[in-house]
Amino acid sequence: MPQYFSERGKSHLEVIERIKSKYGDRANIQFHKTIPAPGIMGLFGKVNFEYRGYLRNDNETRAVQRIRDDDSRAAILAANGKAIPQVQTTSESAAVDIHIPGSEEQIGEVLKELRDLKGQLAISASTPPLEPFPVLAELSELMDKNDFDKAYTDSILEALRKRFSAADLENRELVQHETAVMIAGSVSYFQPEIAERPRIFILVGPTGVGKTTTIAKLAAVNGLSGNKSDVRIITVDSFRIGARAQVETYGEIMGIPVNAVDDYDELRKQIILSSDADLILVDTIGKSPRDESRIEEMRALLSACGDTAEVHLALSATTKTSDLKQIMTRFETFSYRSVILTKLDETSRIGNLVSALSESETPLSYLTDGQSVPVDIAVASPLRLLSRLKGLEYRLAELEEQYPAADLTAAWR
Ligand SMILES: Nc1nc2c(ncn2[C@@H]2O[C@H](COP(=O)(O)OP(=O)(O)OP(=O)(O)O)[C@@H](O)[C@H]2O)c(=O)[nH]1
Ligand SMILES: [Mg+2]
Structure with a gap:
């Protein structure tokens, strides 16, 4: 195994000088990149330069070095989906084969060779192979086990490689x-x-994703006990056998008025009649994402609630990755403001949901994790999401300080 090195500095010259003084001519630079100085989530200040490479064995021949250099180059190109260029056989072709020279002139030549090499390889310096970083390889596997999208995982890995030195990437x-x-x-x-x-x-x-159950949970936590908000429930499009009875039963138990409506005018009337309430919860019958026309009918009916109404999309955490995006897209006609993730208790892999929410930039509002009304509901929070990931280790106390727990009923007071 060759020994790898990584050095950073404020200028190319500074880093090359440091490599030269530390490793002499055993140093073989493989690539360099421009990196932002450490900062908070992409808010960077100054720029630094990082050079990475490996140390030659003293007894390694130039021919062996050349083969290794070509292999490295091929691996980097493959990682970037690029074709491997024809390797010239003249001595000038050993562009990767850099000995750290002594004079300014030679340093200038080294820089030129590095620039040529970068151009020749069209190297995206931010995506070196995972191979030298077992910690990243392990992380990639862990994210895969949690069902994160490949694109999401790649963006995390790339951010880590941009932000950290090679030494940090071993931590x-x-x-x-x-x-x-x-x-x-x-x-x-x-x-x-x-x-x-x-x-x-x-x-x-x-x-069947748990809309009625979630409505009952929200009604209970807001309308019962110490919160005492004036809560009403309206159930829409309740032709399905049992749908009306289900929500009315919840209403009776909680002493919360429930009204069932089936068309625009009835809905409009109930909204007006409930104008003295604090909170009107509107439950709807589930629609298949494939049934565009019924989704459209429902949208037209719900317009009776007026412009200030907030639509939220309930998504089961058990939804297949392949269905997630279709559902989120089909329900866009409602201009939903947030996603409520239900049935978190039924899955141990939520990476696909996190990936989809992150990609669509849709906010998350509540999480439900069981059938019990009202206890199995919580305000969505980063820590609650993280706690559902398997195998990822982090400093909980630090994150708790950053993300204090939210109160379930605060939104309605
Ligand atoms: N495990 C689990 N089950 C839940 C959760 N929320 C709801 N359920 C169950 O899922 C089933 C369907 O729940 P409903 O609330 O009737 O679903 P819905 O979305 O209103 O269904 P439709 O009105 O038919 O579209 C019931 O058996 C609920 O008890 C949850 O968070 N976890
Ligand atoms: Mg229902």
């Missing part, structure tokens, strides 16, 4: 904690605006 604890920080920051969380009362909260989504 498992640091790499995993930073990954947790990035995952936490990659999803946004729903912030209700201070709106006029009554607040109208409509829940839409595919069939």
Whole structure:
């Protein structure tokens, strides 16, 4: 195994001089890149330069060195999906084969060769192979086990490689904690605006994902015990056998009025009749994402709730990755403000959901993790999401300080 090195400095010359004084002519630079100085999530200040390479064995021949250089170049090209260029056989072709020279002139030549090499390889310096970094390889596997999209995982790995030195990338604890920080920051969380009362909260989504149960949970936590908000439930499009009875049963148990409506005019009337309430929860019957026309009918009907109504999309955490994006796209016609993730208790792999939410930039509002009304619901938070990931280690106390726990009923007071 060759010994790898990584050096940073404020100028090319500074780094090359340092490599020269530390490693002499055993140093073989493989590539260099421009990196931002450490900062917070992409808010960078000054620029630094990082050079990476390996140390030759003293007894290694130039021919062996050349083969290794070509192999490195091929690996980097392959990692970037580029074709391997024809390797020339003249002595000038050994562009990678850099001995650290002594004179300014030679240093100038080295820099020129490095620039040529970068151009020739069209190297994306931010994507060196994972191979020299076992900690990154392990992280990549862990994210795969948690079902994160490949593109999401790649963006995390790339950010880590940009931000950290080669030495830091060997620090498992640091790499995993930073990954947790990035995952936490990659999803946004729903912030209700201070709106006029009554607040109208409509829940839409595919069939059987837990909409009615979630409406009952929200009604209970807001309308019962110490919170005492005036809560009403309206159930829409309740032709399905049992749908009306289900929500009315919840209403009876909680002493919360429930009204069932089936068309625009009835809905409009109920909204007006409930205008003295604090919160109107509107439950809808699930729609198949494939049934565009019924989704459109529902959208037209719900317009009776007015412009200030908030639509939220319920998504089961057990949804197949291949269906997730279709559902999120099909329900876009409702202009939903957030996603509520249900049935988190039924899966141990939520990476696909985090990837999809991050990509669509849709805020997350609530998480549900069981059938019990009202206990199995919580305000969505980065820590609650992270706690569902398997195998990722991070410094909990630090994140707790950054993300204090939210109160379930605060949104309605
Ligand atoms: N494990 C688990 N089950 C849940 C959760 N939320 C709801 N359920 C169950 O999922 C089933 C369907 O729940 P509903 O609330 O009726 O689903 P819905 O979205 O209203 O269904 P439709 O009105 O038919 O579209 C019921 O058996 C619920 O008890 C949850 O967070 N975890
Ligand atoms: Mg229902």
